[in-house]
Amino acid sequence: MAFESLPGVKIKSADGKQTFIIADFFSVYEKGEEFPAVYEWSDVVSVTENRNGFVIVTNGKSYRILKNCIPDSRVLLMARAIIEGVIAANPKIEYNFGMRILPPKTLCVGCEIPTDAYVASGAYVEKEVNNSNVVLLNAGFDKVIWAVFPLATIAMFAVLSVFWGDALNNLIKFIPISLFAGGAAAMVVYLMCAFAAKTLYGRILRDDPALLEEITFVVCENGFMAAESGVYGFSEIIDWNESAYFIETNHVYIVFKNKKAVFWLPKRLFPKDKHKELSDFIAGRLQQR
Amino acid sequence: MNSVVVSTTLEIDGREFLLADVSKGTGQVGIFKGNNAPGSDTDVFFVESEPIFSIGKQNNLDPAADKLVAQISGIEKCSDVVKSRFSVVGDNFFLYGQGLARSAVPVLELLSEGLYVVHESRMIPSDGAGNFFWNAYNVRHEVAGTADRNSVIGDANFSPCFLIPCEQAASYQPNKMTALQERIRKGKVSGGVAYHVSGMFSALLDGHHTATACLLNDKDFKCLVIEPLTGVIYGAEDGGGRKKIVALSCPYVKIPLDALPENTLERFLITRKYARPDTYGEIKSKMSRSVKTASKRAFPAAVYEKAAQLPDSAMVESTSGVNSLSEEQLNALLAGEVKYEDKYIISNNYYNSVITACNYLQTADFGRFLPFALDILKNEDLSAAHKYVAERLLNIMHPAVYGYFSSVAAEKAEQDGFVAEIAHKYVQRWNEHKERLRQEEETEMYARKKQLESMQSASESKGLATLEAAVRDIGKMPKK
Numbered sequence: 001m002a003f004e005s006l007p008g009v010k011i012k013s014a015d016g017k018q019t020f021i022i023a024d025f026f027s028v029y030e031k032g033e034e035f036p037a038v039y040e041w042s043d044v045v046s047v048t049e050n051r052n053g054f055v056i057v058t059n060g061k062s063y064r065i066l067k068n069c070i071p072d073s074r075v076l077l078m079a080r081a082i083i084e085g086v087i088a089a090n091p092k093i094e095y096n097f098g099m100r101i102l103p104p105k106t107l108c109v110g111c112e113i114p115t116d117a118y119v120a121s122g123a124y125v126e127k128e129v130n131n132s133n134v135v136l137l138n139a140g141f142d143k144v145i146w147a148v149f150p151l152a153t154i155a156m157f158a159v160l161s162v163f164w165g166d167a168l169n170n171l172i173k174f175i176p177i178s179l180f181a182g183g184a185a186a187m188v189v190y191l192m193c194a195f196a197a198k199t200l201y202g203r204i205l206r207d208d209p210a211l212l213e214e215i216t217f218v219v220c221e222n223g224f225m226a227a228e229s230g231v232y233g234f235s236e237i238i239d240w241n242e243s244a245y246f247i248e249t250n251h252v253y254i255v256f257k258n259k260k261a262v263f264w265l266p267k268r269l270f271p272k273d274k275h276k277e278l279s280d281f282i283a284g285r286l287q288q289r
Numbered sequence: 290m291n292s293v294v295v296s297t298t299l300e301i302d303g304r305e306f307l308l309a310d311v312s313k314g315t316g317q318v319g320i321f322k323g324n325n326a327p328g329s330d331t332d333v334f335f336v337e338s339e340p341i342f343s344i345g346k347q348n349n350l351d352p353a354a355d356k357l358v359a360q361i362s363g364i365e366k367c368s369d370v371v372k373s374r375f376s377v378v379g380d381n382f383f384l385y386g387q388g389l390a391r392s393a394v395p396v397l398e399l400l401s402e403g404l405y406v407v408h409e410s411r412m413i414p415s416d417g418a419g420n421f422f423w424n425a426y427n428v429r430h431e432v433a434g435t436a437d438r439n440s441v442i443g444d445a446n447f448s449p450c451f452l453i454p455c456e457q458a459a460s461y462q463p464n465k466m467t468a469l470q471e472r473i474r475k476g477k478v479s480g481g482v483a484y485h486v487s488g489m490f491s492a493l494l495d496g497h498h499t500a501t502a503c504l505l506n507d508k509d510f511k512c513l514v515i516e517p518l519t520g521v522i523y524g525a526e527d528g529g530g531r532k533k534i535v536a537l538s539c540p541y542v543k544i545p546l547d548a549l550p551e552n553t554l555e556r557f558l559i560t561r562k563y564a565r566p567d568t569y570g571e572i573k574s575k576m577s578r579s580v581k582t583a584s585k586r587a588f589p590a591a592v593y594e595k596a597a598q599l600p601d602s603a604m605v606e607s608t609s610g611v612n613s614l615s616e617e618q619l620n621a622l623l624a625g626e627v628k629y630e631d632k633y634i635i636s637n638n639y640y641n642s643v644i645t646a647c648n649y650l651q652t653a654d655f656g657r658f659l660p661f662a663l664d665i666l667k668n669e670d671l672s673a674a675h676k677y678v679a680e681r682l683l684n685i686m687h688p689a690v691y692g693y694f695s696s697v698a699a700e701k702a703e704q705d706g707f708v709a710e711i712a713h714k715y716v717q718r719w720n721e722h723k724e725r726l727r728q729e730e731e732t733e734m735y736a737r738k739k740q741l742e743s744m745q746s747a748s749e750s751k752g753l754a755t756l757e758a759a760v761r762d763i764g765k766m767p768k769k
Contacts, residue, residue, distance in 0.1 A: 004322060005565035008558070025521075027558045035546050038521070038534045038558065110322065112573060233565055235322070 002108040002236040003085030009078050014069050022079045026056060028063055037061075041086040046094035049080065051207055073209040074230050081105055081231040098207035099200070101129065102215065102226050103262040108236040109223075117220030118278055120269035121229050124211055126201055128251035128266055133197035135249045136261060138190070148189050153182030217265055219282065224255060224263050238263070245287040248279055255286065291315075292398040296390045296407075297550050302446060304542050306408040307389040308518070308549075309397050310556055316401035316566045317371060318494070319517075320344075320486060323576070331357075333576065334453075334484075334492050337367045338568035340576045341455050342426060344435065344487055352438040356487055359429030361576060363457035364494065374399065375482050375495035382409070382513050383480040393513060396482060396494070401564035404518040404557050406539050410448040412481065412512045414500040417451040417489060417602030419684065421504075421592050423497060424458035434489040434602030439610075441645065444522055447609035448514065449485045449540050451602065452493045452500065461588060462498070469502035478508065485516040485540065489602055501588070504595050516541055519562050594722075597684045600652045607648035611635060614646055619657070622646055623664050625671065643674040647681055659689050666693065666708065679711040686722045690715070 008023025019029040021036070026044060029036040039058050048055040053066040070076045084105035087093045095106055101124060113119070157178040161167040167174060205211050216232045218225040223237040243262060246255045255263035267275055282288075296309040323333035323343055331345030342360045364372065374395040382392035393407045416425035417434040426432075434451060472478055481496020491514055493500065503510035520538035527533065536543045537557055546554060566572065600608075614634070621629040627639050635642040643665065650658035665671050665678045682690050697712035 004561060004563050006561070008561055010555075010559055021555070021558045023559050023561050025558055029555075035533070035554070036558070233569075235565075 002088045002105060002110060003081045003231065003233070005233055005235075006078055006082055006085075006231055009075055009082065011065055011070055011075070011079065014066065018063070020063065020065050022082050026058070041090050041093065044090075044093050046096070047083055047087065048096040049083075050096075050098055054079070054083070073213065077210060077213065077228050077231055081227070084108075085236075099204040100208050100210075101204050101264055102208070102210050102228070103238055105227065105236070107238045107242050107257075107262070108225070109239060110235055111222050111237040113218055113234045113237065114220050114222070117218050118270065118274075118281070119216070119218050121214055121216045122266065122269045123214050124264070124266065125268075128268070129201050129204070129211075129264070130198050132249050132252045132254060132264065133200045134194050135247075136254065137193040137197045144189070146186075149182045149186040151182070152185035153178045156181035217269060219265065219278065221285075224265070226263055226265070240285045243286060245289050246282055247289050253279070253282060255282075292400075294394055294397045296393070296397075298388075298390060299544070299548065301542055301544060301548060304408070304446065306406050306542055307393060308544070308553070309393065309405045309407055310403075310550075310553060311397055311400050311405060312402055312556075314401040314403070314564075315399055316564055317399040317568075318396070318484065319401045319564065319566065321565055321569065321572075322563050323573075332487075332563075333361075333572065334455075334486055335566060335568070335572050336364050336455065336494070337371055338571040338575065339364065339366050340572045341492065342453055343429070343576075344453075344490075353436050353440060355431050355433055356435040357429050358426050358432045358435065358453060358490075360426040360454065360457065363460060364455040365457065365460045371399065372495075378482050378513060379479050379495050379499075383511065384477065389513070393515070396515065400515070401566070403560045403564075404537070404553065406516045406518050406541055406544075408448075408514055408516075408541050409480075409511055410450060410514050410541070411509045412452055412483060412491070412493075412500070412514075413450045413599050413605070414452055414504050414510055415596045415599045415601070416453075417605070419597040419599065419601055421588060421596035422452040422493070423454045423456075423461065423501065423588065426453060427458070432490070434606065435487045437488065439488065439606055441606040441610040443610065444538070444543065445609050446542055447489065447540050447605065449483075449489050449491045449516065450605060451490045452483065453486065453490055454497055455492050455494050456497045458588075460497075461501070463589075465498045466502055466505070466589075469498055470506055473502055473506045473508050478503065480511040480513065483512040483514045485514060489540070489605055501592060504599075505589065505591055507595070514541070517562075518544070518557065598686075600648075603644070604648040604652040607645045608652040611645060611649040614649060614654075616657075619646065619661055623661070623668065623671070640673055640677075643671070644677050647674075647678055651681065659685075659687060663689065663693050676707045676711075679708050683711055683715055683718070686719060691719045694719075 004024075008021055011020045011022070013019070017031045019036075021027040021029075026039045026041060027036045044056060044058050046055075046057045048057075051067075053064060053069075056063045056065065065079075067076060070079070084095070085108070087095050087106045088108050091106075095104075097104065157167070157174055160170070160174045160177060164170060164174070210228050214229045215226050216229045216234075218234070218237065220237070223239045223242070225232070225237045227236070243255045243257045244259075246253055248254075251267055253263075253265040253267065254261045255265075270278055291313045292315055293312045294309055295312075296307050299306060299308050318336050320332045320334050323331045323340075323345070331343050331347075333343050334341045340361045341364060342358060344356050344358045346354055346356050364375075378392055378396050381387040382389065389407055389409070397405065397407070414422045416422055416432060418432070469478075479496065479499055481499060482494045483491035484494055485491045491512070493512070496510070496512065500510045516539040518537050518539045521534045522536040522538050522543050523532040524535035525532070534546065536545045537549065537554070538544070618629045618634045622634060622643055625639065627633060627635070627637055627642050633642075635645045647658065647662055647665075650661055662678050662682055665674055666682075682694070694712040694715040697709060698716045
């Protein structure tokens with residue numbers, strides 16, 4: 001189990017009718033009941049974290065812990081780390097969560113961080129997140145954007161042929177118009193991608209308060225890790241085998257698992273003369289794209 | 290120290306103990322997760338910044354699996370402040386008769402946050418397999434009785450009586466033994482302090498020499514045992530298929546929820562089993578470069594012989610799992626039955642029933658053990674259990690056992706087979722044992738003779754001195 005040294009968390013519902021304790025057990029004190037309902041985590045069927053809070057479903061009962069009842073973001077992040085730690089040990093628990101920039105701690109395993117690990121800490125900066133999102137979306141839509149251009153060109157040519165007629169005699173007019181229309185369509189798609197990337201930051205921020213927290217980053221021979229400094233105890237890591245490849249942008253290294261970015265490592269947290277070394281270190285363990 | 294210890298004395302199932310709630314604990318003694326890499330699960334018992342020993346499973350997370358134990362370092366490397374706290378606790382409780390609540394505080398303040406049960410128990414100074422505890426864990430190996438869950442004991446109460454040393458064997462000082470043995474003879478024996486780590490095993494924080502002296506003098510070695518209260522007992526399922534916790538548990542006692550002081554349950558639920566000590570980094574670095582000190586002093590041979598005769602983990606688990614065995618039940622077992630009056634005597638497995646009965650009797654009712662064990666060996670129909678029972682008797686130096694084995698050795702001198710083999714081994718051991726006793730008697734007689742001679746010469750010289758003094762006195766007397 002990961003994050004098992006974190007102290008347990010107690011959360012009271014807004015109406016005071018329920019008190020939840022998230023620790024080695026999941027316990028619920030109902031007002032008026034003498035003893036709490038205590039669940040082993042293996043009795044929990046699913047956990048969902050959404051914008052409003054956590055929904056914990058046990059065998060036969062569902063509990064809603066609203067985020068506005070949680071006194072501060074540190075308590076929320078501790079509760080999340082404990083839950084993700086127990087899910088790492090009980091993978092049968094279904095876990096759903098919203099937009100994140102940090103890797104889910106369900107991927108973590110216990111591990112000693114070697115003394116020669118690359119370690120840095122600092123908060124993410126909006127600019128580098130946006131920039132990287134643009135790069136990511138562009139990379140994702142790369143083939144689509146190139147497909148939009150010929151498809152839009154062909155479509156425009158077909159439209160012109162239908163409405164104007166006599167395509168063979170009008171080739172000189174139709175071709176430049178179609179090419180221009182294809183290019184314009186590709187440009188619109190590209191701009192939409194850029195806009196979507198910029199709005200992503202706001203969505204992540206709404207879903208995940210960790211985005212504003214100080215994050216500890218670790219890269220070592222055993223794996224990599226990015227976790228809130230307030231909850232991380234330097235004894236958990238995500239194995240390199242949990243990831244597929246990485247890309248390097250001007251601002252960050254991004255590691256992917258199943259085509260999803262799981263680890264964003266800002267370059268600015270390391271001295272410039274270390275960037276090449278760090279890049280080579282990661283490339284020695286993962287394919288670079 | 291900022292630790293706050295709130296304690297309550299409770300008595301449940303006839304067991305008196307102290308329930309201590311430690312808050313703001315300094316976490317200088319305890320267990321932390323040393324390595325929880327996939328497929329392995331190793332805990333480290335530490336004191337201050339010293340990793341004392343590791344205890345864990347490898348490639349098997351079954352709670353009924355025994356664990357691997359290895360000593361890493363010793364408590365002798367810790368500060369005198371901490372060591373003196375341990376010895377003060379033992380002395381205050383066992384010598385000066387202070388109550389549990391008052392005596393235990395110096396150690397409780399060193400623990401991390403949580404609930405603890407403190408009680409007095411008789412300990413067995415062995416590794417649960419007949420080896421003397423102090424040097425039994427130098428090499429990492431699987432130790433029987435360390436499993437978190439024991440199918441024989443189930444949810445029954447038991448005391449974690451086997452010991453894992455916190456001092457390295459190199460710190461054994463033979464010159465301490467004479468004084469300690471003298472104190473034991475005078476009945477002024479202190480006890481030890483132990484901390485439950487896993488299954489039937491506790492880490493001995495203080496009292497290594499006392500344990501050795503008690504073993505040598507066939508005296509019970511008692512400890513003040515501290516058990517973290519981390520387990521739970523579930524009741525029957527309710528209508529919705531949900532099981533509710535009905536009690537908090539540690540090996541020594543199961544505490545029903547309604548017996549808990551106010552807010553204790555909430556404290557239990559919010560406290561996590563593993564706390565990370567402030568000295569975590571230091572402990573980890575010491576673990577990677579720990580060098581064990583080799584022992585240059587040998588323990589007395591009698592220590593090993595006596596440790597081999599102590600109850601082992603199988604016996605203790607049988608004693609904990611079986612409440613009583615009537616004469617009729619034993620007779621049914623001897624007749625090859627597993628049931629008596631339509632109820633299973635122990636289990637539906639005959640072999641398991643016989644060995645559990647043997648273990649139970651050997652620990653709890655030795656008077657009935659020997660006839661029962663010998664009856665099994667004499668019954669050819671019960672040959673499945675012969676090897677186990679014969680091995681059980683191998684370390685018991687008793688005329689009745691010798692009588693049986695010597696006749697087997699004489700009858701089956703030419704035969705192969707494990708019982709004959711064990712019989713030959715036993716006869717050899719018996720002769721060695723007798724020889725050792727004879728030598729000890731001679732040594733003792735020689736020592737007594739010497740003592741007598743010295744006393745005589747002392748009284749003679751005293752008599753002479755008295756005579757001289759009388760003569761001097763006579764000389765000083767005024768002449769008539």
